[in-house]
Amino acid sequence: MRYHWLDEYLLQKRSVTKDLQPVWNWVRYMVGGKMFAAVCLDKQNQPYYINLKLDPSDGEFLRSQYRDILPGYYSDKRCWNSIRPDGAVPDQLLREMLDQSYALILASFPxxxxxxxxxxxxxxxxxxxxxxxxxxxxxxxxxxxxxxxxxxxxxxxxxxxxxxxxxxxxxxxxxxxxxxxxxxxxxxxxxxxxxxxxxxxxxxxxxxxxxxxxxxxxx
Ligand code: SF4
Ligand code: SF4
Incomplete structure (x- = not known):
């Protein structure tokens, strides 16, 4: 995975925790117990997708611009998106998408x-x-x-x-x-x-x- 900063970047957000979902082999990043991002690992524990949530219109637009942004794997494909971890999505864009995912999940709480x-x-x-x-x-x-x-x-x-x-x-x-x-x-x-x-x-x-x-x- 070329986004080596991702784990530290997500964990410095307020009230973020992470765990490993053993059945799916996903490293999940959560706020208030709700997942807002995940790194999906294969059997060799290598990342094959980064999952995150976006406003549906943003997700649709970005998927049309980047072949490395796909409809969310194993998720609601309207709101969730999967990013290839060794693809061409710019680092700053991925940071902004992760920021939006965190903000959307946070906003779902009272x-x-x-x-x-x-x-x-x-x-x-x-x-x-x-x-x-x-x-x-x-x-x-x-x-x-x-x-x-x-x-x-x-x-x-x-x-x-x-x-x-x-x-x-x-x-x-x-x-x-x-x-x-x-x-x-x-x-x-x-x-x-x-x-x-x-x-x-x-x-x-x-x-x-x-x-x-x-x-x-x-x-
Ligand atoms: S609400 Fe009360 S406890 Fe909180 S910062 Fe203000 S004075 Fe301090
Ligand atoms: S107190 Fe009201 S007007 Fe002032 S910054 Fe907050 S929301 Fe805005």
């Missing part, structure tokens, strides 16, 4: 579960690394946004907008990110410079967490 799998709140914070986590704060996901610093009995304004009003998992894909609510919801103990650095770090955490399940394009 939005709260998506945030848990990403390890992020709607606004890109990491509760498990926060000194307030446990007490005084129950955490954003666990409390439905009703964190200790929100108005009594109400969710944080960012959570209310993102989850309750716009029905998004996080603010990542919002065109207004970082919006006025982001700027007005702040820890009063932070200086302006520290708040701006924290805000930019959270924006980056969200944007780097998962690609949008956007179209991939042939090179």
């Amino acid at each position: 939005k709260k579960r998506q945030r848990e799998l990403l390890g992020l709140t709607v606004c890109g914070s990491v509760c498990s690394e926060c000194s307030c986590y446990g007490a005084p704060c129950a955490g954003c996901n666990e409390s439905g946004g009703k964190v200790f610093h929100a108005p009594a009995g109400k969710p944080c304004p960012i959570y209310a907008c993102c989850v309750n009003k716009r029905h998004c998992a996080t603010c990542k894909d919002c065109a207004e990110l970082p919006c006025g609510l982001w700027r007005s919801t702040r820890d009063p103990s932070l200086s302006d410079a520290a708040f701006e650095a924290d805000l930019q770090q959270r924006v980056s955490a969200l944007r780097d967490s998962v690609c949008s399940a956007r179209s991939v394009t042939a090179e």
Whole structure:
């Protein structure tokens, strides 16, 4: 297989695990227990296909452009695709296809579960690394946004907008990110410079967490 980077590339994605399905002899890469990619091995344990999921129209287009992209072996052929591991599909295109497959499977989970799998709140914070986590704060996901610093009995304004009003998992894909609510919801103990650095770090955490399940394009 010429894509030597593939295993490391997939395992650095958030909440990804892998196993060997012994009957099929597939190395499966999963998020939240659902497979989003697999390397299919022959009896000599050599890869013969890389399986991944794509938007059906992207899959149809790419199969028409590359002879090494085939309808998914042993899978739903509308959504799954098999890539020959020693073929001519460019490395960057394969990365984009794997990114899309991960994003599609992640998006199949309820939005709260998506945030848990990403390890992020709607606004890109990491509760498990926060000194307030446990007490005084129950955490954003666990409390439905009703964190200790929100108005009594109400969710944080960012959570209310993102989850309750716009029905998004996080603010990542919002065109207004970082919006006025982001700027007005702040820890009063932070200086302006520290708040701006924290805000930019959270924006980056969200944007780097998962690609949008956007179209991939042939090179
Ligand atoms: S203050 Fe609460 S919601 Fe915010 S990061 Fe800390 S634990 Fe999470
Ligand atoms: S406007 Fe957009 S960025 Fe701001 S809180 Fe709502 S979803 Fe998030």
